[in-house]
Amino acid sequence: xxxxxxxxxxxxxxxxxFLFAFILSVKRGQFDDDYTPSVRMLFDDPPAIKExxx
Amino acid sequence: MEAIETIAPPKPPxxxxxxxxxxxxxxYHCGEKCDHSIAIEDKYFxxxxxxxxxxxLQENGLCNYYDLSNTPGIxxxxxxxxxxxxxLDNPDIQKKLLRFTDGKQSQVNFYxxxxxxxxxxWLLENLHAIQPGVLHSKTNxxxxxxxxxxxxxxxxxxxxxxxxxxxxxxxxISFDDNEKxxxxxxxxxxxxxIGVAGFSFSNIMMLIFxxxxxxxxxxxxxxxxxxxxxxLLLALPVFFYSASEFFVSxxxxxxxxxxxxxxxxxxxxxxTFSRSVYEILSGTGAGYLDSMTGVVLFMLxxxxxxxxxxxxxxxxxxxxxxxxxxxxxxxxxxxxxxxISELKKGDRVIVRHNEMVPADGILLEGxxxxxxxxxxxxxxxxxxRKGELIYAGATQSGGSILIEVVNPVTQSYITQLWxxxxxxxxxxxxxxxxxxxxxxxxxxxxxxxxxxxxIYWAVVDTSKILxxxxxxxxxxxxxxxxxxxxxxxxxxLRHFGRNKLYLKxxxxxxxxxxxxxxxxxxxxxxxxxxxxxIEFFGTNPGKQQERAIYSLAKQSxxxxxxxxxxxxxxxxxxxxxxxxxxxLAGKGVEGRIGDxxxxxxxxxxxxxxxxxxxxxxxxxxxxxxxxxxxxxxIHNRYRPGVNKMASWFESQGYDLHVLSGDxxxxxENLQQIFGKNASLVFNQSPQNKLEYIKTLQSGKRKVxxxxxxxxxxxxxxxxxxxxxxxxxxxxxxxxxxxxLDSSEINKMDGFVxxxxxxxxxxxxxxxxxxxxNFVGLSFAVSANLSPLVxxxxxxxxxxxxxxxxxxxxxxxxxKTLGN
Numbered sequence: 021x022x023x024x025x026x027x028x029x030x031x032x033x034x035x036x037x038f039l040f041a042f043i044l045s046v047k048r049g050q051f052d053d054d055y056t057p058s059v060r061m062l063f064d065d066p067p068a069i070k071e072x073x074x
Numbered sequence: 075m076e077a078i079e080t081i082a083p084p085k086p087p088x089x090x091x092x093x094x095x096x097x098x099x100x101x102y103h104c105g106e107k108c109d110h111s112i113a114i115e116d117k118y119f120x121x122x123x124x125x126x127x128x129x130x131l132q133e134n135g136l137c138n139y140y141d142l143s144n145t146p147g148i149x150x151x152x153x154x155x156x157x158x159x160x161x162l163d164n165p166d167i168q169k170k171l172l173r174f175t176d177g178k179q180s181q182v183n184f185y186x187x188x189x190x191x192x193x194x195x196w197l198l199e200n201l202h203a204i205q206p207g208v209l210h211s212k213t214n215x216x217x218x219x220x221x222x223x224x225x226x227x228x229x230x231x232x233x234x235x236x237x238x239x240x241x242x243x244x245x246x247i248s249f250d251d252n253e254k255x256x257x258x259x260x261x262x263x264x265x266x267x268i269g270v271a272g273f274s275f276s277n278i279m280m281l282i283f284x285x286x287x288x289x290x291x292x293x294x295x296x297x298x299x300x301x302x303x304x305x306l307l308l309a310l311p312v313f314f315y316s317a318s319e320f321f322v323s324x325x326x327x328x329x330x331x332x333x334x335x336x337x338x339x340x341x342x343x344x345x346t347f348s349r350s351v352y353e354i355l356s357g358t359g360a361g362y363l364d365s366m367t368g369v370v371l372f373m374l375x376x377x378x379x380x381x382x383x384x385x386x387x388x389x390x391x392x393x394x395x396x397x398x399x400x401x402x403x404x405x406x407x408x409x410x411x412x413x414i415s416e417l418k419k420g421d422r423v424i425v426r427h428n429e430m431v432p433a434d435g436i437l438l439e440g441x442x443x444x445x446x447x448x449x450x451x452x453x454x455x456x457x458x459r460k461g462e463l464i465y466a467g468a469t470q471s472g473g474s475i476l477i478e479v480v481n482p483v484t485q486s487y488i489t490q491l492w493x494x495x496x497x498x499x500x501x502x503x504x505x506x507x508x509x510x511x512x513x514x515x516x517x518x519x520x521x522x523x524x525x526x527x528x529i530y531w532a533v534v535d536t537s538k539i540l541x542x543x544x545x546x547x548x549x550x551x552x553x554x555x556x557x558x559x560x561x562x563x564x565x566x567l568r569h570f571g572r573n574k575l576y577l578k579x580x581x582x583x584x585x586x587x588x589x590x591x592x593x594x595x596x597x598x599x600x601x602x603x604x605x606x607x608i609e610f611f612g613t614n615p616g617k618q619q620e621r622a623i624y625s626l627a628k629q630s631x632x633x634x635x636x637x638x639x640x641x642x643x644x645x646x647x648x649x650x651x652x653x654x655x656x657x658l659a660g661k662g663v664e665g666r667i668g669d670x671x672x673x674x675x676x677x678x679x680x681x682x683x684x685x686x687x688x689x690x691x692x693x694x695x696x697x698x699x700x701x702x703x704x705x706x707x708i709h710n711r712y713r714p715g716v717n718k719m720a721s722w723f724e725s726q727g728y729d730l731h732v733l734s735g736d737x738x739x740x741x742e743n744l745q746q747i748f749g750k751n752a753s754l755v756f757n758q759s760p761q762n763k764l765e766y767i768k769t770l771q772s773g774k775r776k777v778x779x780x781x782x783x784x785x786x787x788x789x790x791x792x793x794x795x796x797x798x799x800x801x802x803x804x805x806x807x808x809x810x811x812x813x814l815d816s817s818e819i820n821k822m823d824g825f826v827x828x829x830x831x832x833x834x835x836x837x838x839x840x841x842x843x844x845x846x847n848f849v850g851l852s853f854a855v856s857a858n859l860s861p862l863v864x865x866x867x868x869x870x871x872x873x874x875x876x877x878x879x880x881x882x883x884x885x886x887x888x889k890t891l892g893n
Contacts, residue, residue, distance in 0.1 A: 056215040
């Protein structure tokens with residue numbers, strides 16, 4: 021049963037990594053805007069490049 | 075797409091296609107009704123401005139803009155003058171605005187109030203296709219912000235802003251944006267707290283399971299010990315970090331001798347934690363850490379849910395937000411852009427078309443046709459002659475004028491309101507929520523129950539006193555009251571928002587429920603600003619003549635011509651060619667169509683005789699070849715549904731008042747709408763309005779004020795609930811507790827009814843939670859509370875309360891608001 025201790029320790033470490041990742045993503049502003057990205061991903065056509073600039 | 079619907083400014087509805095009738099054409103760019111005079115292929119435009127923008131986008135391959143949503147464009151209100159943004163070339167101003175610059179690349183953040191649809195996002199994020207030098211642009215739709223990075227060697231801040239303004243998204247530029255950034259940080263703290271509590275709660279739940287399911291017979295006792303120590307370790311960050319705001323707030327309250335709802339909650343958390351620590355360290359039990367972390371998590375989520383606000387609105391503006399940042403100063407014939415705060419008495423300033431007069435001043439040169447709609451909500455131009463005084467806040471239309479400043483900005487007519495009244499300094503007094511006293515009663519009851527239990531055990535078995543008392547405090551924490559209140563009010567805020575009443579925060583709901591007096595502003599609040607009732611007196615013009623009148627009116631920028639053109643367009647008229655067009659400021663317009671000379675304008679211009687129009691109406695006279703046909707009389711039009719709304723307030727015994735800056739021409743109409751008991755007061759200055767509210771309040775009335783223009787700013791701020799009414803949510807509104815879309819003013823009765831139901835809904839949730847508490851307390855005082863019972867009761871009661879709050883507030887919303 022002592023293997024449980026190792027497994028529990030591992031699971032808490034893994035959970036801790038996720039907590040850290042969550043805090044990091046909040047800090048980087050990934051949750052500041054929960055609307056615009058959902059619209060942005062639907063734009064598939066980049067604007068046609070002006071011909072005379074080539 | 076909900077977010078888009080709630081934030082979008084009102085668009086002219088696309089007319090339904092009726093068979094047989096002529097289809098109305100709408101501008102391909104902005105969707106406004108228009109004729110067929112300006113066209114590219116099969117696309118029609120209402121004005122040259124819209125056509126220009128279309129051509130620019132087409133040239134750059136950005137026509138996708140028009141495919142993403144229907145008529146996404148924003149009507150460009152006349153061309154802005156080339157010097158409008160000249161002050162942005164000033165390095166000092168640049169330093170304040172730019173977020174970052176290294177001489178090569180600069181980054182800037184702007185607030186764009188006009189952003190309203192998916193097309194806007196698309197266009198704004200493809201700015202680099204139009205303007206070389208723009209490296210990157212990214213929008214935040216909910217905050218209506220854009221982040222732009224640009225190459226300073228190719229383009230400049232001024233050019234970027236000019237481009238934004240040209241395509242219709244003129245940024246709102248202000249120097250005191252620091253406030254906004256600060257609130258953003260606080261919100262993140264909340265999310266961290268929730269994250270930590272969630273992490274600890276889920277791990278503790280996992281570790282505590284063996285304890286519950288083994289009924290205490292785990293063969294490997296060292297595992298049980300390890301698990302409980304781990305639990306303790308996991309609970310530490312929740313106790314010291316996540317729950318800290320409860321302790322801080324309770325402490326602050328106690329220092330002011332005020333027992334707020336956080337005090338008993340902090341006590342419950344503290345007792346639960348201490349007892350758990352004792353049990354774990356002494357090896358006598360597993361503690362109640364799972365319940366504690368769970369409760370903290372749910373309460374934090376509830377607070378976060380309730381505090382989610384409307385980022386794109388600002389509820390705390392003062393006059394500075396309305397005035398331009400930069401003005402053009404003239405000294406010895408040289409024009410220099412300066413910031414508005416540098417203006418002194420005696421300075422000479424140029425005000426161009428569509429610009430605002432920054433300070434009270436005397437007109438020196440030019441033809442001033444001044445529009446005070448920004449200040450008063452009135453939509454009329456007035457003509458000023460040389461030497462006349464022009465008040466700050468007026469907008470000039472027509473050519474440029476030169477004025478000499480007589481009062482610095484802070485002492486002008488309109489800003490005096492801010493400077494002479496205490497209301498604008500310091501926070502508004504808000505009555506404390508009913509939740510606090512309730513939690514106090516609850517706490518005293520709880521103490522009594524715990525005390526009775528303690529006395530009982532003192533007689534029977536003294537060793538059980540402490541377990542019974544602590545168990546009672548753990549199980550019957552008033553957090554259910556907090557949960558019930560936060561989730562109910564949070565959900566109500568969303569329902570209000572869906573109906574276009576945007577509240578500053580949840581406490582406004584309770585304030586609305588308490589009011590007994592409603593004060594309305596007339597112009598702009600009860601009446602339309604963009605629409606009018608138009609009648610014709612005289613010999614009715616025929617179809618051809620109407621066409622001609624329309625063609626002429628369309629050429630003029632005067633608000634009355636606009637209204638008239640809009641009115642005549644409904645009949646499906648097409649414009650005709652005009653020659654010899656002349657616009658005479660303050661008089662009218664004339665032009666030749668075919669062989670006919672047509673005049674539109676004031677009585678003295680068209681007929682040669684002065685005639686004062688009836689109050690509350692304006693007249694536009696018409697003559698063809700010097701033969702007077704008659705006049706269009708233009709009346710204010712009340713918003714639909716105002717009648718029904720007012721009679722509901724009257725039937726419910728609310729005191730009704732109407733304050734108007736105008737004279738009493740509309741008195742009879744208003745008395746009919748608001749009933750004979752309503753007080754109608756006319757000729758009110760901004761200061762009068764403020765005093766009026768104060769007088770009402772000194773008679774112990776709770777006042778709700780609805781107003782729009784800057785002239786209502788003092789009254790809105792003074793009243794218990796100030797609601798700013800706006801035609802367009804992108805527009806600026808004076809400081810207020812709530813912002814209401816003007817099309818929904820007829821729902822005001824529903825809003826009040828809904829707000830009044832809030833307390834009832836919270837009570838239902840609270841009563842149900844008390845039933846749970848009875849069960850829990852009966853376990854507790856009998857000194858039988860096992861962690862398992864606590865762990866089951868806690869989530870079950872939490873889920874019930876949240877469900878009741880959500881379902882009940884939605885059902886009542888459907889009843890009172892219609893959705």
